[in-house]
Amino acid sequence: MKYKLSFKQGQFINISDRFSAFIGGVRSGKSFAGTVKGIKFARRRKSIGAVIAPTYPMIRDVLIPLWQELLPAKFVKKYSRSEHKLWLKNGSVVLFRSAEIPERLYGLTLHWFHIDEAATLPRRVWDIMMSRVISTRGYGFITTTPNGHNWVYELVKSGEISSVFAKTSDNPLIDPVEIERARKILDSKFFRQQYEASFEAYLGQVYDDFGERNIVPIVPHADLPTYIAADFGWRHPTALVWAQVDQENNIMLFDEVVESFLTPDAIAKIIRGEKVRLPSGKIFKSKIPIGMIREIITGFEASQSRQESGGLAIIDILGDEGIRNIRTVGGSIVRGIFDVRAKILSAEGEPHLFVDPHCERLISDFRGYHYPENAKGIASELPEKDNIHDHTMDAVRYLITALTDRKKEWTI
Numbered sequence: 440m441k442y443k444l445s446f447k448q449g450q451f452i453n454i455s456d457r458f459s460a461f462i463g464g465v466r467s468g469k470s471f472a473g474t475v476k477g478i479k480f481a482r483r484r485k486s487i488g489a490v491i492a493p494t495y496p497m498i499r500d501v502l503i504p505l506w507q508e509l510l511p512a513k514f515v516k517k518y519s520r521s522e523h524k525l526w527l528k529n530g531s532v533v534l535f536r537s538a539e540i541p542e543r544l545y546g547l548t549l550h551w552f553h554i555d556e557a558a559t560l561p562r563r564v565w566d567i568m569m570s571r572v573i574s575t576r577g578y579g580f581i582t583t584t585p586n587g588h589n590w591v592y593e594l595v596k597s598g599e600i601s602s603v604f605a606k607t608s609d610n611p612l613i614d615p616v617e618i619e620r621a622r623k624i625l626d627s628k629f630f631r632q633q634y635e636a637s638f639e640a641y642l643g644q645v646y647d648d649f650g651e652r653n654i655v656p657i658v659p660h661a662d663l664p665t666y667i668a669a670d671f672g673w674r675h676p677t678a679l680v681w682a683q684v685d686q687e688n689n690i691m692l693f694d695e696v697v698e699s700f701l702t703p704d705a706i707a708k709i710i711r712g713e714k715v716r717l718p719s720g721k722i723f724k725s726k727i728p729i730g731m732i733r734e735i736i737t738g739f740e741a742s743q744s745r746q747e748s749g750g751l752a753i754i755d756i757l758g759d760e761g762i763r764n765i766r767t768v769g770g771s772i773v774r775g776i777f778d779v780r781a782k783i784l785s786a787e788g789e790p791h792l793f794v795d796p797h798c799e800r801l802i803s804d805f806r807g808y809h810y811p812e813n814a815k816g817i818a819s820e821l822p823e824k825d826n827i828h829d830h831t832m833d834a835v836r837y838l839i840t841a842l843t844d845r846k847k848e849w850t851i
C-alpha cells in the first residue's frame with residue numbers, strides 16, 4: 440500500500456531515542472504509526488520484535504491487518520496463524536501478543552517492542568517489556584490515547600520517554616464534522632483527553648465543571664415530562680429528586696428529599712404528593728401530583744433495597760401501593776458519570792443541567808462528590824462512596840443514564 444504519513448506520524452517514526460511514545464486522540468493514526476515504526480525496525484536488520492495490544496481481538500482485528508496492509512508481501516517469508524508469528528525474508532521475526540496475562544511476556548528476548556493503547560494497561564506490562572530489551576539495548580515504543588495521570592503520564596512528564604502528541608484532527612482522513620459532533624455530546628475534560636490527547640486528571644471533584652451557571656430558579660411546567668430520580672436506603676438516606684426535561688433535553692432538577700429512616704409508607708405518600716412530616720421534622724409536599732409523574736427512575740441495587748424491617752424490596756412495596764411506573768436502570772457507572780458531566784457542561788461550553796437554588800443538598804453534593812484520596816486520576820476510577828454526597832449523585836446518574844439516547848453514544 441502506498442501511503443503518506445501525517446506530520447505527527449512522521450515525527451514519531453523518526454524519533455531515534457530508545458523509548459518513544461505517540462500520544463494521540465482517538466482515530467489520530469496511533470496504531471498505523473506504531474505499525475509503520477515496527478515495520479521499519481523489522482526491515483532494517485535481522486531482529487526479533489513484539490507487537491502487544493491489550494486484548495487478543497485487538498491483535499487480530501487491528502494490528503495484524505495493519506501489518507498485512509503496510510508490509511509488502513515481497514518481504515515476508517511466512518506467517519503462522521496459530522503462533523501469531525511472522526518471519527521476514529531478512530531473518531527478522533515479529534511476535535503478536537495480547538497483554539491479558541502479562542507474565543506470559545517474560546522469557547522473550549527482543550530488539551524492539553510496540554505496545555498499542557498502552558495507557559489502558561498496567562505499568563507492569565511496560566516494566567516487563569523493558570526488561571526484554573535490556574540485554575539487546577533494544578527499542579520500545581507505545582501508541583496510546585492518554586488515560587489520566589497514570590504511568591504513561593509519569594513517563595512522558597519525567598522525560599524517560601520521548602513523545603509526540605497528535606490530536607484527532609491531525610489525521611487528515613477524519614471528517615471534522617465527527618469531531619464537532621463529539622464536542623457537543625462529551626464533557627470538556629473527556630473531550631480533551633479523547634480528541635486532543637491531553638493528560639486530564641480525574642482527581643478531586645467529580646463534577647468539577649458544576650458552577651453558578653447550573654444554578655437557576657426553576658418553575659416546573661405542566662406540559663413537560665416529570666421524573667423522580669430515586670436512590671433508596673434506610674440508614675443510608677433515601678434520595679428523591681424531581682426533574683423535568685425540556686424540548687432541548689435540558690434537565691431541570693427542582694425538588695429534593697434526602698432523609699434517613701424513611702418508611703416505604705412515607706415514600707409512597709411523598710411520591711403521591713401528600714403532605715408528609717419527614718423523620719428530620721421537615722414538612723414536605725411535592726409540587727407535582729402523581730398523575731404527572733412519567734417515571735420513577737432508580738438503579739437496580741437501590742430498587743432491591745429493603746427498608747427498616749427486612750422483607751420485601753422497596754420496588755415491590757411501592758408496586759403494592761399502586762406505584763408501578765418505576766424504571767430500573769443498569770449500565771456502567773463510569774459511563775453514567777460521563778453522561779452527567781456532559782450535561783453539566785458540554786465540551787462546546789454549554790450547560791444542559793440546571794438545579795433550583797433551594798435544592799441545597801443537590802448543590803452541595805454536586806460540589807462535594809469526589810474521587811478517593813488515593814485515586815490514580817484515570818477515567819475508569821469510581822468516586823468515593825462517602826455516604827454523604829453519593830446518594831443524590833447516584834439518583835441523578837440513574838436519571839441521566841435513563842434519558843441518554845444510546846444511539847448517539849460515543850465509543851472509546
Ligand SMILES: Nc1ncnc2c1ncn2[C@@H]1O[C@H](COP(=O)(O)OP(=O)(O)OP(=O)(O)O)[C@@H](O)[C@H]1O
Nearest residue numbers: 442443444445464465466467468469470471472612
Ligand atoms: N498515514 C496514513 N495514511 C493512510 N491512512 C491512515 C494513515 N494514518 C491513519 N490512517 C487511517 O486512519 C484511520 C485511523 O488510524 P488508526 O487506526 O491508526 O488510528 P488510531 O488512533 O489507532 O485509532 P483508534 O483510536 O480507533 O485506535 C485508519 O483507517 C487508518 O488506516
Ligand SMILES: [Mg+2]
Nearest residue numbers: 469470471501
Ligand atoms: Mg488504534
